[in-house]
Amino acid sequence: MKTTIRIFTATALCLGFASAQAEQPTLKVCTAENEMPYSNKNGEGFENKLAQYVAEQLGRKLETVTWTDPRYFVRDYVDKGLCDVVMGVDQGDPRLSTSAPYYRSAYVFISRSDDKLDLQNWDSEVLSKAQRIAFVPGTPAETMLRAIGRYNDMFNYQQELVDFKSRRNQYIKYENDKLVNEVATGRADLAVLWGPAAARYVKASNKPLTMTVIPDNNKRADGEKVGFHYSTSIGVRKGDTALLAQLNKIIKDQQDEIAELLEADGIPLLDEPDTALSMN
Template identity: 70%
Template sequence: MRFKATILTALSLAMGLAVSGAYAQEPLKVCAAEDEMPYSNKKGEGFENKLAQLVGEELGRKVEYVTWTDPRFYLRDYLDKGLCDVSIGMDTGDTRVLTTRPYYRSGYVFITRQNDNLDLQNWDSEVLRKAERIAYVPGSPAEVMMRAIGRYNDMFNYEQELVGYKSRRNQYVKYDNAKLVSEVAAGRAEVAVLWGPASARYVKESAAPLKVTVIPDNNARADGEKVGFHYSTSMGVRKGDEALLAQLNQVIEKRQQDIRQILEAEGIPLLPEPEPALAMKKQD
C-alpha cells in the first residue's frame, strides 16, 4: 500500500508540474492601449509596455498585446470576455476588476517654466487667479478645483482648443498630454495641471526647462467635499482569476526594485504608500 501510495503521489506531482509548465508556456495577454502614450502603444514604447515585459519575464510567459482604442469599453469588451488577461495600470481598488497590491503611488502636478519662478504650491496660490491660461484635462480633479477657485468659465474656450482627438463614433474626446506640456514650454500657458505619470516623459523631453510641483492631497470642492489628487496604481485581472492575481502580487513583491527603476527612469513622481493603501479611483 505504501508503494502504491508513493507511485500515486509521484504521478500527481508529475501531472501538477506538467500543468504548471503548460500554463507557463501560454502567452500572457495584456490589455494595452493602441496609442495612449506615455502608457503604451503598438510599438511597445510606453512605460506600461516595459512593466508588462518585466511581468512576462518573471512568469516565464511571452507577452502578447491585445490593443484597444477607446478606454471606456476595453474592460467590458476585452478583459471580461477573456480576450486578454491583465491590465497593467488600474486604480487600486477598482471594483470592476480584481486589483493587485499597489506597485506605485503618484499624484497630479503643477507644471510651470523654471525661468518664470512662479510661487505655486497649492490651489490657494495667487498665481492660479492671475494666470491668463491654465492647461488641464476636463473631467479630472483639476476641473473640480478650477470650478472651486472660479477659473473654469474663463478658461472654457482655451480648454476647447486643447482637444487633440475626437472620434466619429460616440464623440470620444482625447487630450494629448504632450500637447498640454508643450503649451507651457512654448509660453502659451503659464501653468498645466496634469496627472504626474502622464506628463513626466514630456517634461523630461522639453527643450525649455520645466518645474514640476506635486499638488498636496488636501483639496476640497466649494461644498467642502474632498477632492483626491494622490492615487495608487495596481494591476488588474478579471473577477474570478485569483490564481493570476496571486502570481502578479508575487511578481510585484519580488521585482519591486526593478519596477521602481522603470518608473524613476520615466521621471514619474513617486509618493509613499499610505497604510492601509487608499482604494480611491482616479478620474482621467
C-alpha cells in the first residue's frame, strides 16, 4: 500500500510540474539562425544568453524563432506576430518600438598587440601606411577610408574577404571571426569592426590582439559627422506598450547583471549619453 501511495504521489507531482510548464507563458524572441557572435540556432551567441535572461526575469519560458535574412525579419516575423521581441536593435529603429538601451559600444581598431601600433583615430599615420585593412562595406569604416583616401587601395583585398555571390537579391555576409583572424595571422595590418561583433574572437585569439575604441568625433570630407558609438535596445511590435514597459524595468533594475553577461564576451561598454537614459 505504501508503495502504491508513493508511486501515485510521484506521478501527481510530475503531472503538476508538466501542467505548470504548460501554463507558463512564453516569450517568443526573434534571433538569427547563424549570425555569430550575436546568435545562432544552438543558442551560443551573447544575444541568445541575454534573451534567456530576459525571459527568466519576466517569468516566461523562452521560445526562439530564427530567421536567416536580416533584411526582412521585422516584416515577416515581428509584424505578423510570429515573435514578440527582437534583441540587439538600434535604439530608435523606426520599424519597432525600442526599449531604453541596454548597452552602448563602439567601432574599434584591432591590431596585433606585439606591433604596438599608434592607433588613436583616423588621422593616425599607421592608417596611411597600412597595406591591408579589413572592414565590412557599408559601415562607418568604409566612409572614413574613403575620407582619408584609402578605400580604393583596399578594394581588391576587400573582395577576398567574402565568397563571391551575385549581389542581386543576395545578402552578402562578412564573417567577423574571419576578419579578426586576418589580423591575427598577419594577412591584414589591422581591422576596423563593430566592437560587439569582434570582441569574442579577439578574446579567443591565440595571437594577442588589441582593441582600441575609435573616438566618436569623426567627420566626412563634407563635414558631416560619422558616428562610431551606438546604443543597442530591445525591440517589440509597435503598440505593445505593456511589454515595452516590462523590458524597460528589467534594463533599469538589472543593469549590472546585463553588463556582466556582455563583458563575459569581452564587449567594450561605454557610458550612455544622458539623453539616452530616459525610460519613456
